[in-house]
Amino acid sequence: MNSNVIVRAPLHVQVAERLRLLIDSGELAPGTRLNENELCQNMGVSRTPLREAIRSLATEGLVELQPNRGAIVSVVSQDDVTEILPIMASLEGLGGRLAAVQMHTDQIKQIRQIHNQMVTHYQKNEVTKYFETNRLIHELITEGSGNQTLVDTINSLSAKVRRARFSAQMTRESWERAVSEHEEMITALEASDPNRLEAILIQHVETKRTTILGSLQQSQ
Amino acid sequence: MNSNVIVRAPLHVQVAERLRLLIDSGELAPGTRLNENELCQNMGVSRTPLREAIRSLATEGLVELQPNRGAIVSVVSQDDVTEILPIMASLEGLGGRLAAVQMHTDQIKQIRQIHNQMVTHYQKNEVTKYFETNRLIHELITEGSGNQTLVDTINSLSAKVRRARFSAQMTRESWERAVSEHEEMITALEASDPNRLEAILIQHVETKRTTILGSLQQSQ
C-alpha cells in the first residue's frame, strides 16, 4: 500500500498553470489574443488540452472568451480594481480576525522575521523583494485563519489586482505608511488582538486603494 | 450596423449551464461520477465540448477532477460550510453597507414588497416559496451594492452552501427569528443605515450557521 502515488498532473492542468504564469508575469499582456495554434506549438501540446485550460482560466476570470473569436487575456479596468479592493479589505480583515486568535506563537515569530526582512528591503529600496515579502506576509496571515476557502477566494481576487500592475508607482509616503501599517499588523498579531488586526488590515487595503487611484490619475 | 448580434452561445457554455442546473437541482447528487459517454448521449453532443464544460465546473468548484478517473460532483462537507458561512457573512455585510447608501427608494420599495410576500409565505408555511423570495431579497440587496464582483463572489459561495441542502430542517424558532431579522434588514435599508444593515446581515448569517449546525447534529 502506497499513499504517495505519483500522479502526473493532467496536461490541461499543467497548461493552465503555465498560462496563468504567462499572464501573471505580463508576458501575455491584457488584451492579447490567445492564438491556439501558436500556443500549442510553443508548449508542444495539442489543441484539446490547451482549449480545456483556456476554459478553466475563463471561469477564473483571467481570460475572456469571445465566441468564434477565441479568447483574450482579460483587461483589468480601474472599475474592476475599485470593485475588488473593498472586497479584499473585508476578507483580509476577516482572515486577520481569525488568524489573531488561531496562530501559534512560533508561526507569529516567523512572520515577524519576514516582516523584518521586508523592512530591510524597504530601507534598501529593493522594490521587487519588498513586494515579495509583503505578499508572503499577507498570505501567511490569511492562511493563519485556517480557512482554505478564504485563502482561495482572496488569492483569486488578489491575482486580478496584481495583474493591473499599479503598485510600481508607489510614492515614498504611501510606501512608508504601508510599512508602518505592517508594523502595527505584526504588533496586533503578537498581542492576539483580532479586532485591532482586522481594523488595520482594512485600513491597509484602503491605503492601497488611495495609492492605486493616485497613480492612476497621474497616468491619465 | 446591428449591435444586437445574435450569437448562439458556444456548445461548451450551454453544456456547462445545463450541468450546473443538474447539479444544483440535485439530479446529479454529490459524489456522482460524471460518465462522459452517458452525458454525451443524453445531451446529444460530442465529448469535446462536454469535457470543456466539466473543466469549467471544476474551477468553479462544483465538480472535482480525479486524474484518469474523470470527475465527480463535489461533496460539500460540514467543514466546507463552516468555512464558507463566515466569508458570506463578511461579504453580505459589505454588500448591505454599500446598498444602504446606494439604493434608490423605488428599489427599496420593491424589496419591501417582496419581503411582504415572503412573510405571507412564512405564515402560510410555504417553505419553497419562502426560500425563493428569501433568496431573491438577499440577491437584490447585494446587487444594490452596485459591485458586480461582489455579487459574483457571493453567488459562487452561496451555490455551494445551498447545494448542501441543510436548510430544509429549519425549526419554527429559527425560522421565526430569520423572518424578524429580515424585517430589521428592510427597516435598516429604508433608513439608509449602512452600519445597522451590515450588522444585521452578519447576525443573520450567524443565525443560519446555528440552524445548519443544529440540524446537522440531529442528523447524526
Place this chain on the structure above:
DNA sequence: ATAACGTATTTTGTATGCAAAATAAACCCG
C-alpha cells in the same frame, strides 16, 4: 484612390479516432 464585393486563408468550434489507464470480469490456484 477608395469603397465594396468576392475569394482565399487562417482560426476557431466540434466530432471522431487512438492509446493509456482504470474498472470489471474471468480464470486459476490454493
Place this chain on the structure above:
DNA sequence: CGGGTTTATTTTGCATACAAAATACGTTAT
C-alpha cells in the same frame, strides 16, 4: 469456495480531422 492474478471491457486523456466562422487579401467598379 475464496483470494489473487490475468485478461477483457470500459472509460478517460490526448491528438487529429473536418466543418463553420472570421479575418485577410485581392480585384473590380465607381
